[in-house]
Amino acid sequence: MMGIAYRLVAQMKRLLRQEEGVIHKDWGGRLPIALVYPNTYYIGMSSLAVHVLYRWLNQPRDVVCERVFHSVETHPQKEELPLSLESQRPLQEFSALAFTVSYELDYFHIVDILRRAGIPLLAAQRDETWPLMIAGGPAVSANPEPLADILDIFAVGEAEALLPSLLEVLPEACHVARPRALDLLAALPGLYVPMRHNAPVRRVWQRDLDASPAMTQIYTPHTEFGDRGLIEIGRGCWRSCRFCLTGFTYRPTRYVSMEVVLNLAREVQKYRDKVGLVSAAVSDHPQIDPVVTELRRMGLKVAVSSLRIDSLSETLMRALAESDTQTLTIAPEAGSPRLRQLINKPQDETRLLEMVSLAARYNFPQLKMYFMIGHPGETDADVEAIVDLISAVRARFPRHIVINATPYVPKPHTPFQWAAMAPADVLAARIAYLEKRLQPWRVTVRSDSPAWAEVEGALARGDRRLGKVLIEMERTSLREWKRALKRAGLSVQEYLRARSYDETLPWSVVDSGVTRAFLAREMQRAQETMTQTAPDEAEGCLL
Structure with a gap:
């Protein structure tokens, strides 16, 4: 145990020596907040949100903010205690933990961080002797419910608009009885407090970006953008x-x-x-x-x-x-004009090919193109259209071509929130077809795992019952996920199915500012496109 701690501290000090822009503060008389990114240091320091939050949380003189990651360089061992990077302190010494969560699959890491820190996993089991736990970011801001029994507070919206009022109240909230703290925080705009049932919470946003610009705070070579x-x-x-x-x-x-x-x-x-x-x-x-x-x-x-x-x-x-x-990246998202119209990204193919020719003329070594597989209404013909499009691209771009064929996950607060997610076996078959067809043209096909995409879909569209599943899991694996779902009496298809317009959706606790009626009209327009322009051969259509 001591050997693990020694190695971790040594790794952290080595990283700190290579960073520029770190903020070091003495803890005396200050409110300590841990900014937690539930993934690796490399991925977390590639997130602009970490830099922005770190700078903002350290601006008040009476606050000290330090960074915590799920892992520093390698996957953490079961007995490895999560420590802050700046002073190597354990999480229990902080008054508040502020999680920034970009991806649903990082929910597993949140539970693992708390477990390794020795912190009770359920919010109802924690009193004022434990740190307050706040989470924000695209994933939880869209649908906090899978973590609603685990974390205390969810920030709905943009940090620049939320933090001023939060930082005014937080010093008091961290030093009073937990029920009183939750009452104080539930009264603030943009904060969802599940134990105070204050839903729906309206998203807050920053009106003037010039007043609070976002930029890199800490420079390190150990990141994608070093x-x-x-x-x-x-x-x-x-x-x-x-x-x-x-x-x-x-x-x-x-x-x-x-x-x-x-x-x-x-x-x-x-x-x-x-x-x-x-x-x-x-x-x-x-x-x-x-x-x-x-x-x-x-x-x-x-x-x-x-x-x-x-x-x-x-x-x-x-x-x-x-x-x-080295790489010019474009995102057609779909191969056929029909499907691009359906998803409301009607990019002109002639214009696209003109830009590809221009990229070839400027000698870019690599062209990367993003497609999503499994859009509502997608057919085998739409997948074949990707092959046709790449054929035309290859005729104009002689160097390396990479396509990302990403399984599509219908997300909350979009018109496709009512759509079913395509089955994993269909996604896998279509991705494999693209690989087979494009391999002779020396086109690299990359994709996320369809099986893990289903997990992402369940967490993105999930409800509070999934918190128990997260807690039940002893390790992060597909097998363990399925076992925990079964023990909770749940099915992944329960979350990936199509939803009816009159159904109460788990993420209705969040008011995104876009009306349900507007999203429904957009979904209906997409369905009209499916009906009016679908190929005669309907076999294989993902409805």
């Missing part, structure tokens, strides 16, 4: 793709002004020579061409998180090529 500083240039998306959680839960679309982006880039330039621009669709920023032109004039390289073919300019593509970008 060679650059990240700057958020926009939030939300106005295009309303029917499958997309971001497009419906981060409304309205907002942009960071060019002046602020360039000022932030000057800060990045103190540490790195490359800027990573982050947004749902970087190419949609109304000033993207002058922004990247000025960044290049400043001597900075440019990278982007995502692009839209219909707003991608040659100016932006040239800036990426000049910045030694």
Whole structure:
């Protein structure tokens, strides 16, 4: 046990020595908050949310915030105590644990962190002698119910809008009896407190991104983006793709002004020579061409998180090529015009192929294309259309092509929240078909596991009963997941099935700001597209 602790502390100190921008504070007289990312250090430090929350939580003089990860470099051993990175303290020494949760599959890691820390897993079993537990992020902000019996409080919305009022109340809430603390927090906007039954909770959002810009705080080589500083240039998306959680839960679309982006880039330039621009669709920023032109004039390289073919300019593509970008990434999401219309991402194929030809002319070493498999209404013909599209792409792009064929999980607060998820065996068969068809053209096909996608789907669309399943699991594996479901008397299909419009959905405890009637109309329009434009051969249609 001592040997494990010694190795962990040594690993943490080695990481700290290689970081720039760390905030060290003395604990004396300050409220200690652990910022917990329930995955590895590498993945967590790749998340801009960790940087933003770390900076914001450390701004008050009377608060000290330190980072905690599910694991530092390797998978943690069962007896390994979770420690904070900055001072190597155990979680029980903190007054509050703030989880930022991007992915549903990290719910398993949340339970594991609490178990290894020796903290009771059920909120009802914890009094004021235990840390308060708060969770936010895209996954739990959309549907907190699977964790509602485990964590105390859920932040519904954007941190910049939530934190000022939370940080005013939190010092008192951490030093009073737990029932009183929950009462105090349930009265704040954007906080869902399951034990106080204060649903539905309306999502809160930051109106002016210039007032609180998001950028990298800590620079480390041990992350996917170790060679650059990240700057958020926009939030939300106005295009309303029917499958997309971001497009419906981060409304309205907002942009960071060019002046602020360039000022932030000057800060990045103190540490790195490359800027990573982050947004749902970087190419949609109304000033993207002058922004990247000025960044290049400043001597900075440019990278982007995502692009839209219909707003991608040659100016932006040239800036990426000049910045030694190795991979140009685009996301058609579906192969056929019919299915792209159905999901409301009707990208023009001629325009797409023009951009592919331009990418070839600028000598990008690799082209990556994202598709989702298992959209509502998808047929075998739609999968074949991916093959046809890649054939046309290959004729124009001679270098390496990678496609990500990701199993589609219908998410809450989108028009497809009522749709059934495609069965894992159908997803696996269609992904295998793509691999077989595209292999002769030297196209790499990557995909997530359809079986694990089903688990993600159950957790994304799940209710409070899944908390017991998470607690029952002795280890994270598909076999253990199925065993725990069975012991709880539950079935994964209960969560992946189609829902009726008059059904009360588990995630109705959250008010995303988009009306149920609007989402229902969008779903009905999608169904009309299925009926009007579906191929004559209906065999294999995922309805």
